[in-house]
Every structure is written in C-alpha cells, then in structure tokens.
Amino acid sequence: MKSPRLTILNFHKTFPDNDTCLRFLLSARFPRPKCKTCGGTKFYKHPTRACFTCAKGCTHLWPKEGTIFGHSSTDLVKWFFAIFLMSQSRNGVAAKELERALGVTYKCAFRIGHQVRKLMKDNAFALFGEIEADETAVGGKRKGKRGRGAEGKTIVFGQLQRKGMMNAAIVENVKAATLIPHMQDNIAKGSKLMTDELKSYKKIARLLEMEHDTVVHGAKQYAKENGTHTNTIEGFWSQLKRSLDGTHHIISPKMLHAYVSEFQWRYNNRQSMTHLFELLLSRVSSRQGLGA
Ligand SMILES: [Zn+2]
Structure with a gap:
C-alpha cells in the first residue's frame, strides 16, 4: 500500500x-x-x-x-x-x-x-554494472591561488550506477592515484566504466581491469550509439550546483562536504x-x- x-x-x-x-x-x-x-x-x-x-x-x-x-x-x-x-x-x-x-x-x-x-550521511555504496564516473569543480572566486583546485574551486568526484546508487566525495585532485582508492573499494569487478576523455580514467580502468568506454566531450560528443554517456551523473552535478547557487548561495569549501553528502543522500533515497x-x-x- x-x-x-x-x-x-x-x-x-x-x-x-x-x-x-x-x-x-x-x-x-x-x-x-x-x-x-x-x-x-x-x-x-x-x-x-x-x-x-x-x-x-x-x-x-x-x-x-x-x-x-x-x-x-x-x-x-x-x-x-x-x-x-x-x-x-x-x-x-x-x-x-x-x-x-x-x-x-x-x-x-x-x-x-x-x-x-x-x-x-551514508557510507559509500557498492556499485555494479553500468557505472558513470565524472568529476566537477564547485565554488571558487576566491582571491589568489591558495587552497585546493584552480582558483579556489573544490573538486567533487562521483560514481553512479545507472538506475542505482551513487557515491560522491571531495577529492584533492583528479590524478589516477587520488581517484583509484574511491573506485577500487566501491565498484564491483565486471562492471563497465563510462567516463569522458580525462586521462586518469583510462589509467584507472587499465589498473583495475575494468571494461571502459569514453565520450569525447572536447569533440562535442555526449552520447554514443552503444549507450556510453555520462549524462546521468552530469544531471546530478547540475542539480547539486543549482541547489547550491539557488538555495544556499555561498558555501565555504570547508562546509561543502556536508552538502555533497546531503545531495548524495537525496539522490540515493529518491524513491x-x-x-x-x-x-x-x-x-x-x-x-x-x-x-x-
Ligand atoms: Zn526507581
């Protein structure tokens, strides 16, 4: 009922x-x-x-x-x-x-x-199947080049199982070595990874022996006929950013992790x-x- x-x-x-x-x-x-x-x-x-x-x-x-x-x-x-x-x-x-x-x-x-x-807050979920991974830069406009990321931007990394759960985390950078711990613990063997052309993902897929396909955003490619795309996780990013801009206006990088968990939680409990x-x-x- x-x-x-x-x-x-x-x-x-x-x-x-x-x-x-x-x-x-x-x-x-x-x-x-x-x-x-x-x-x-x-x-x-x-x-x-x-x-x-x-x-x-x-x-x-x-x-x-x-x-x-x-x-x-x-x-x-x-x-x-x-x-x-x-x-x-x-x-x-x-x-x-x-x-x-x-x-x-x-x-x-x-x-x-x-x-x-x-x-x-939720612990990271185990993901399996078609996984979209992507990262985005949030915030910024801070003076100077101190702090993490370009011009005070904070990088959020996400992995999302289509029709399933997603994990999001704040990361220092997008180097393969930084992202690998997030992925190897959370993505089950036999999954197919879909990303954009960022080199780190290629390296990660090779190291973790994962099937991997990319869309080349630089060449304005957003979806392939075989179903490869990262549109679901990008939808999550735009929802997150819209909410951060529209609802909360200013968020300090220190506080951002709490909002990222909140939106991950909302997404994972969307039913x-x-x-x-x-x-x-x-x-x-x-x-x-x-x-x-
Ligand atoms: Zn008593």
Missing part, C-alpha cells in the same frame, strides 16, 4: 508539541525503560524538565542526551519541524528559510541545518519522500545521530 503523502498538516498533527516529540524520542532510545536503582519500569514526564522520572523518583531518563538535540535550548518540536522540512525538500533548505519557518535566529537556524545534515522523514528520525537515535 502506498503510504499517504506527508503534509505540513500531518506533521503538526503527529508532533503538536515538545512533549510529544520527547515521548517519541524516549521510545526510540529507551524502548523498555528500566530504573537502574529500583528496577521499576514506570516513568513519568518531569513537569518542567526534558526528562522522565522513575515512579519512585530515584532516576531520570534524558532522551535528548547525546543526540543532535542534546545541548540545544531550542524547542524540540522546532527541531522535528526542521527535520521534516529538510526531508521533504528537493533542493535543500537554506538557513534563511529555516530561520523564518522556525522563528529562531539565523545563527540557530544555521546550526540546526548542519546538525540535521549530519543525519544525511520515497515520506520514507525520508522517518529515516531521518530513526537516525537521531542510531549510531549516526549519536555521533558514534
């Missing part, structure tokens, strides 16, 4: 206030709460603090502790709403937008955005937006959310 579309209205019905969010967090983190002192299993919400107290009053359970909400004095329901908004957006949510939607300061909105982004919100909530109390 198709799950119902998540609307803002549904969200507010499910999570109307801080207590509901805290109870949700309690059951996610302590499915069978038990008092360490008396062994009791009955806990009551503390009237003023963000914790639950054993019926005999001996111990407290703090559901927020250790999570991305841990040291925040911002209402939990605002955090949940930020997670909802960020899970339902195709282009990401700017700090400015969060500031307005949550009614918090810009500084607070910025911090919340980055904390939620921490939940959007279900409803699922995304639940997935993020479940991660609050998983290893990722607890920073383990």
Whole structure:
C-alpha cells in the first residue's frame, strides 16, 4: 500500500508539541525503560524538565542526551519541524528559510541545518554494472591561488550506477592515484566504466581491469550509439550546483562536504519522500545521530 503523502498538516498533527516529540524520542532510545536503582519500569514526564522520572523518583531518563538535540535550548518540536522540512525538500533548505519557518535566529537556524545534515550521511555504496564516473569543480572566486583546485574551486568526484546508487566525495585532485582508492573499494569487478576523455580514467580502468568506454566531450560528443554517456551523473552535478547557487548561495569549501553528502543522500533515497522523514528520525537515535 502506498503510504499517504506527508503534509505540513500531518506533521503538526503527529508532533503538536515538545512533549510529544520527547515521548517519541524516549521510545526510540529507551524502548523498555528500566530504573537502574529500583528496577521499576514506570516513568513519568518531569513537569518542567526534558526528562522522565522513575515512579519512585530515584532516576531520570534524558532522551535528548547525546543526540543532535542534546545541548540545544531550542524547542524540540522546532527541531522535528526542521527535520521534516529538510526531508521533504528537493533542493535543500537554506538557513534563511529555516530561520523564518522556525522563528529562531539565523545563527540557530544555521546550526540546526548542519546538525540535521549530519543525519544525511551514508557510507559509500557498492556499485555494479553500468557505472558513470565524472568529476566537477564547485565554488571558487576566491582571491589568489591558495587552497585546493584552480582558483579556489573544490573538486567533487562521483560514481553512479545507472538506475542505482551513487557515491560522491571531495577529492584533492583528479590524478589516477587520488581517484583509484574511491573506485577500487566501491565498484564491483565486471562492471563497465563510462567516463569522458580525462586521462586518469583510462589509467584507472587499465589498473583495475575494468571494461571502459569514453565520450569525447572536447569533440562535442555526449552520447554514443552503444549507450556510453555520462549524462546521468552530469544531471546530478547540475542539480547539486543549482541547489547550491539557488538555495544556499555561498558555501565555504570547508562546509561543502556536508552538502555533497546531503545531495548524495537525496539522490540515493529518491524513491520515497515520506520514507525520508522517518529515516531521518530513526537516525537521531542510531549510531549516526549519536555521533558514534
Ligand atoms: Zn526507581
């Protein structure tokens, strides 16, 4: 059965206030709460603090502790709403937008955005079959030639299995030696690699003994009749860049990796937006959310 579309209205019905969010967090983190002192299993919400107290009053359970909400004095329901908004957006949510939607300061909105982004990280996926690999330069216009890449550009390298998952990572340069570790760990033997004419890929394909075909972008060749092209991953790059320009405007190279993971995560979970919100909530109390 198709799950119902998540609307803002549904969200507010499910999570109307801080207590509901805290109870949700309690059951996610302590499915069978038990008092360490008396062994009791009955806990009551503390009237003023963000914790639950054993019926005999001996111990407290703090559901927020250790999570991305841990040291925040911002209402939990605002955090949940930020997670909802960020899970339902195709282009990401700017700090400015969060500031307005949550009614918090810009500084607070910025911090919340980055904390939620921490939940959007995946390990690299194993890829198999038709793989497009490509790299792109993001950002720039920094003065001088310091830092990595030409004129302050940051290089993002990606590998994408057609109709499957993709991995993206920030790399120092596009030398074969730099890219090989990303590819040999993630691309299964027997896959076919498709790239543009960059020499590194030829070298990598030879070293990893992979079937390899190229399109020569320099000669305005974008697709071959045999199906070789890199248009899928280039579509991902343009989506990423559009979102970075249109939503976030300025991104420091230091922060870029978080946005790249976010967009990789969006792409890899592109089938279900409803699922995304639940997935993020479940991660609050998983290893990722607890920073383990
Ligand atoms: Zn007790």
